[in-house]
Amino acid sequence: MDKFTCLRAIAAPLPMNNIDTDMIIPQHHLTTIKRTGLGIHAFSSIRYHDDGTEREDFVLNKPACRSAEILITGANFGCGSSREHAPWALKDFGIKCIIAPSFADIFYGNCFKNAILPIILPQKTIDLLLDDADSGANAIITVDLEQQQITGPDGGVVSFEVDPYRRHCLLNGLDDIDLTLEKQDIIRDYEAARRLTQPWLFKD
Amino acid sequence: MRTTLYDKLWHSHIVEQQSDGTCLIYIDRHIIHEVTSPQAFEGLRLAGRALAHAGSMLAVPDHNVPTGADRATAVNAADSQLQLDTLAENCQAFGVDYIPMLDPRQGIVHIVGPEQGFTLPGMTIVCGDSHTSTHGAFGALAFGIGTSEVEHVMATRTLVLKRQKNMRIEVSGALGAGVTAKDIALAVIGKIGTAGGSGHVIEFTGSAVRALTMEGRMTLCNMSIEAGARSGLIAPDQVTFDYVMGRPQSPKGAAFEQAVAYWKTLISDEGAHYDKEIFLKAEDIIPQVTWGTSPEHVLPITGVVPAADGDARIARALDYIGLTPGTKLQDIAIDRVFIGSCTNGRIEDIRAAVAVVRGRKVNKNVVAWVVPGSGLVKLQAEEEGLDQILIRAGFDWREPGCSMCLAMNADKLEPGERCAATSNRNFEGRQGKGGRTHLMSPAMAAAAAITGHITDVREL
Ligand code: SF4
Numbered sequence: 001m002d003k004f005t006c007l008r009a010i011a012a013p014l015p016m017n018n019i020d021t022d023m024i025i026p027q028h029h030l031t032t033i034k035r036t037g038l039g040i041h042a043f044s045s046i047r048y049h050d051d052g053t054e055r056e057d058f059v060l061n062k063p064a065c066r067s068a069e070i071l072i073t074g075a076n077f078g079c080g081s082s083r084e085h086a087p088w089a090l091k092d093f094g095i096k097c098i099i100a101p102s103f104a105d106i107f108y109g110n111c112f113k114n115a116i117l118p119i120i121l122p123q124k125t126i127d128l129l130l131d132d133a134d135s136g137a138n139a140i141i142t143v144d145l146e147q148q149q150i151t152g153p154d155g156g157v158v159s160f161e162v163d164p165y166r167r168h169c170l171l172n173g174l175d176d177i178d179l180t181l182e183k184q185d186i187i188r189d190y191e192a193a194r195r196l197t198q199p200w201l202f203k204d
Numbered sequence: 205m206r207t208t209l210y211d212k213l214w215h216s217h218i219v220e221q222q223s224d225g226t227c228l229i230y231i232d233r234h235i236i237h238e239v240t241s242p243q244a245f246e247g248l249r250l251a252g253r254a255l256a257h258a259g260s261m262l263a264v265p266d267h268n269v270p271t272g273a274d275r276a277t278a279v280n281a282a283d284s285q286l287q288l289d290t291l292a293e294n295c296q297a298f299g300v301d302y303i304p305m306l307d308p309r310q311g312i313v314h315i316v317g318p319e320q321g322f323t324l325p326g327m328t329i330v331c332g333d334s335h336t337s338t339h340g341a342f343g344a345l346a347f348g349i350g351t352s353e354v355e356h357v358m359a360t361r362t363l364v365l366k367r368q369k370n371m372r373i374e375v376s377g378a379l380g381a382g383v384t385a386k387d388i389a390l391a392v393i394g395k396i397g398t399a400g401g402s403g404h405v406i407e408f409t410g411s412a413v414r415a416l417t418m419e420g421r422m423t424l425c426n427m428s429i430e431a432g433a434r435s436g437l438i439a440p441d442q443v444t445f446d447y448v449m450g451r452p453q454s455p456k457g458a459a460f461e462q463a464v465a466y467w468k469t470l471i472s473d474e475g476a477h478y479d480k481e482i483f484l485k486a487e488d489i490i491p492q493v494t495w496g497t498s499p500e501h502v503l504p505i506t507g508v509v510p511a512a513d514g515d516a517r518i519a520r521a522l523d524y525i526g527l528t529p530g531t532k533l534q535d536i537a538i539d540r541v542f543i544g545s546c547t548n549g550r551i552e553d554i555r556a557a558v559a560v561v562r563g564r565k566v567n568k569n570v571v572a573w574v575v576p577g578s579g580l581v582k583l584q585a586e587e588e589g590l591d592q593i594l595i596r597a598g599f600d601w602r603e604p605g606c607s608m609c610l611a612m613n614a615d616k617l618e619p620g621e622r623c624a625a626t627s628n629r630n631f632e633g634r635q636g637k638g639g640r641t642h643l644m645s646p647a648m649a650a651a652a653a654i655t656g657h658i659t660d661v662r663e664l
Contacts, residue, residue: 017517018399020631030612035243081610081629082332084351105402106348180228181360184360198463199459200324202259
């Protein structure tokens with residue numbers, strides 16, 4: 001997996017609450033058997049007109065934000081379907097970090113699996129970051145996972161919390177399947193005990 | 205210590221606990237479908253990893269399958285067909301139990317699992333689909349996962365998880381006539397919002413919940429995810445055991461007795477601690493209908509479309525849904541009716557619709573569909589003659605699948621079309637680009653089909 005250590009990038013403001021995964025990647029783009037190539041369809045229902053041309057009013061179409069790698073957005077981001085196509089689409093577009101007051105649980109977990117860092121901050125702090133992102137033509141902010149700090153365009157610093165295990169995996173680009181496979185023995189022991197206490201669960 | 209049902213399920217599945225509280229959790233059952241599994245199989249192949257335990261898995265295509273009578277020969281979009289073929293090939297290559305599209309047992313994953321006895325109390329159950337919460341109705345810890353986690357379960361039979369918080373929603377009393385589990389689910393979401401259960405597992409308790417059939421309990425747990433909770437739970441009881449008994453994959457004879465003895469211990473202790481508690485009275489709940497583009501945009505049928513009052517999200521919802529504030533919900537005319545989905549595609553739902561439709565005709569301005577949740581639901585309904593009543597009334601009686609719940613296939617609304625739907629999400633574009641969805645119970649959707657507008661089924 002890709003590492004995430006420190007990111008200095010443009011932050012795009014998308015101040016909407018409850019952005020659902022249908023909005024991040026509409027269902028008619030889910031008929032793929034690959035993880036890549038979805039970036040062009042990210043946010044398609046609000047990013048393009050019906051004829052396929054870009055909507056000027058959508059933030060990621062604005063010249064200043066076209067190469068944004070950070071999204072600053074509203075509460076309950078990623079609610080709805082469990083589709084990992086949502087973080088795949090964002091990643092393929094180039095987004096590496098999402099900052100919001102809250103995330104839907106499944107989406108939040110899916111981000112870490114794709115080297116996207118989701119950061120939860122209080123609404124007040126988000127409002128300040130949104131102001132920064134709105135005002136500066138190129139609101140460059142720095143997200144340092146090592147230090148767990150965000151530095152705004154004016155040098156202001158905000159700290160954030162992140163689960164230590166997930167932080168460790170991101171910083172080192174670790175695939176958690178490999179980590180779990182190192183524990184095969186204890187998984188086997190657990191399963192053997194379970195076969196004795198709840199034999200009806202096992203068909204073979 | 206007094207523990208909740210969730211705590212018991214969680215603790216009994218811990219393989220290893222790390223010092224920061226993260227746990228390696230054992231997964232008993234894994235259901236897969238065509239949309240969220242191909243990349244996981246591909247991941248296994250690329251990394252040269254084996255499938256840990258094919259015997260704990262069940263595969264069935266549902267999201268993409270055509271639902272017309274000609275499904276065997278219907279030409280699918282090439283990419284949809286590729287997903288269906290890929291599922292079949294992967295299952296064959298890895299030895300996973302696979303129910304093909306033309307098998308009578310085929311249907312929506314969350315309907316097929318319980319029907320087959322694949323879903324049992326006390327288990328952990330996962331699927332790359334957020335409505336896996338449905339299976340919590342059996343007192344199983346069931347939740348949706350992303351494709352990377354699907355791959356993790358395939359490779360290790362475990363997941364790395366953090367414990368969630370406990371939330372209890374008690375619904376006491378008795379539901380009135382014409383009020384159903386769907387109305388409880390929508391009323392709960394109206395009360396706590398779509399993020400209200402975030403970070404929590406919701407246990408539904410109370411006399412109104414106990415009185416629900418397994419079908420109703422599944423409807424309720426199904427929509428926990430719309431309340432922000434990855435899992436819903438209902439403690440198993442005699443209703444559960446009766447449903448499970450005799451299913452193809454459920455334990456038989458002495459094994460069943462042994463299982464039931466264990467399942468009876470799966471209840472929250474008296475006085476167990478919940479981080480959040482919500483209380484509703486069944487008598488206060490009347491039929492519910494959504495007016496906007498989020499399940500929390502919901503009101504009792506007697507309500508009127510609200511004003512935005514400066515709230516940009518509501519203004520946007522009103523604009524998308526094409527309604528004027530102050531409009532009575534009952535005055536909203538509809539074009540389509542969709543009865544089906546993993547929320548309301550079970551036999552009881554079809555019976556409820558038929559009870560309303562019997563002896564009546566679908567309004568001439570409405571195109572109305574019933575899509576059974578599985579082939580077995582369809583067969584059962586046909587045995588009871590329900591299909592004939594629906595067809596005579598003017599309904600289209602279709603083959604099982606997700607169909608117009610998410611419009612991944614040919615089944616979708618046209619832009620601007622308005623639909624009374626028994627599914628679970630009314631997001632923008634969910635049922636087709638520009639389509640407008642009003643969520644409600646099967647009885648309410650059937651009533652709307654008859655009158656051509658949203659209707660209080662209690663008055664029909
Ligand atoms: S019926 Fe709808 S909600 Fe249920 S699994 Fe299918 S698409 Fe998802």
